[in-house]
Amino acid sequence: MSAPTNRMPVNPAAVLAGTLADKTEKGGFTPPPASPARRRARRRNFYSALLFLSPWILGFLIFTLWPILYSAYLSLTDYDVINAPTFTGFDNYVELVQDPKIALALGNTIFYTVIQVPLHIGVALALALLLSRIGQSSGFFRTVFFLPNMTPPVAVGVLFLLVFNGQNGFVNLVLGWFGVNGPAWTTDPNWVKPGLILMSLWQVGASVVILLAALQSVPKELYESARLDGAGFWRQTRSVTVPLISPALFFLVIINTIAGFNNFTEAYTAFFGSGNSTYSNDAALFYVIYLFQQGFEFLHMGYASAMAWLLFLIVLLVTAVQMIVSRRLVFYEGGSQ
Numbered sequence: 001m002s003a004p005t006n007r008m009p010v011n012p013a014a015v016l017a018g019t020l021a022d023k024t025e026k027g028g029f030t031p032p033p034a035s036p037a038r039r040r041a042r043r044r045n046f047y048s049a050l051l052f053l054s055p056w057i058l059g060f061l062i063f064t065l066w067p068i069l070y071s072a073y074l075s076l077t078d079y080d081v082i083n084a085p086t087f088t089g090f091d092n093y094v095e096l097v098q099d100p101k102i103a104l105a106l107g108n109t110i111f112y113t114v115i116q117v118p119l120h121i122g123v124a125l126a127l128a129l130l131l132s133r134i135g136q137s138s139g140f141f142r143t144v145f146f147l148p149n150m151t152p153p154v155a156v157g158v159l160f161l162l163v164f165n166g167q168n169g170f171v172n173l174v175l176g177w178f179g180v181n182g183p184a185w186t187t188d189p190n191w192v193k194p195g196l197i198l199m200s201l202w203q204v205g206a207s208v209v210i211l212l213a214a215l216q217s218v219p220k221e222l223y224e225s226a227r228l229d230g231a232g233f234w235r236q237t238r239s240v241t242v243p244l245i246s247p248a249l250f251f252l253v254i255i256n257t258i259a260g261f262n263n264f265t266e267a268y269t270a271f272f273g274s275g276n277s278t279y280s281n282d283a284a285l286f287y288v289i290y291l292f293q294q295g296f297e298f299l300h301m302g303y304a305s306a307m308a309w310l311l312f313l314i315v316l317l318v319t320a321v322q323m324i325v326s327r328r329l330v331f332y333e334g335g336s337q
Contacts, residue, residue, distance in 0.1 A: 075305035085302065092306035102307070104282060105290040106314075108193065112286065113260030116197045121252050124207035129237070131208070132215045142212060146205035157269025160199045161186060171198075186270070189283035196267055196284065207252050214248035215241065246330045254322060261315050264288040287311060 075092055077085035096102055131138040163170045164185035172182030185195035218241060226236045263286050271284040295304030
């Protein structure tokens, strides 16, 4: 008499499910069509989702997509808002090449962006590293650093004129304590853009909050391993911190670059508002300010639309280059550099 064999109990439902799965993967089994009741339920769910999304869809079509398409049409016309648009082809784009103020405004904008973005991110990273080392008290200082972001940009423009006043401004007053004769920030064309760049650091708090969150997600074990290998603070920052927070840094580079190309309110309030016409205006003539002047002061809406599309193409090109470069410099967890 043979010895009894140990057999696991067979679950018919599991066997059937496995057989159906095998047949489905091999293309030998077609699932039965959904019942009419199930199809009706799917349609109801689809229409319900569409109903909830409809406010956003309508807002996007009316206030975003339509203005974009209409501005593309206006860029090919001569339009002064009062009279009907007159089609002129690519005359506005030809005028862009011939207008000397386009080169001036683009040069000012590029200078501002190239200097402001690295300085902004460097200051934000330094403050975030400092906050990451003070423990639970970082919550209070995080709030303090973020509060200036709540200040209206128009107020920041007025504050710029007060703080950077060449005669009795706070910045020159502090420089005078150290025996430094401060420049005329608001009237000397050579110092207008540096002053605006320094003033932009007033609103560095949002970037500090983002980088602080990224720093808190870095595993502590990596710092311990680096210290055991004899790495100091700077080596840890360069070899551990920066690679692991590089996605956050890349995000800030993108949004601050776009913001730099669209810089408008502070400079316009300080140098172009209320009929201000000092000789330092050309130094503060950023691209979007010139676009605003053409569209809403001179009523050259067709030309302003062409300027807007030129700015869009420039920002698109710069962002594409940054995306390509990021493939070698940005490290994503679970992926490759």
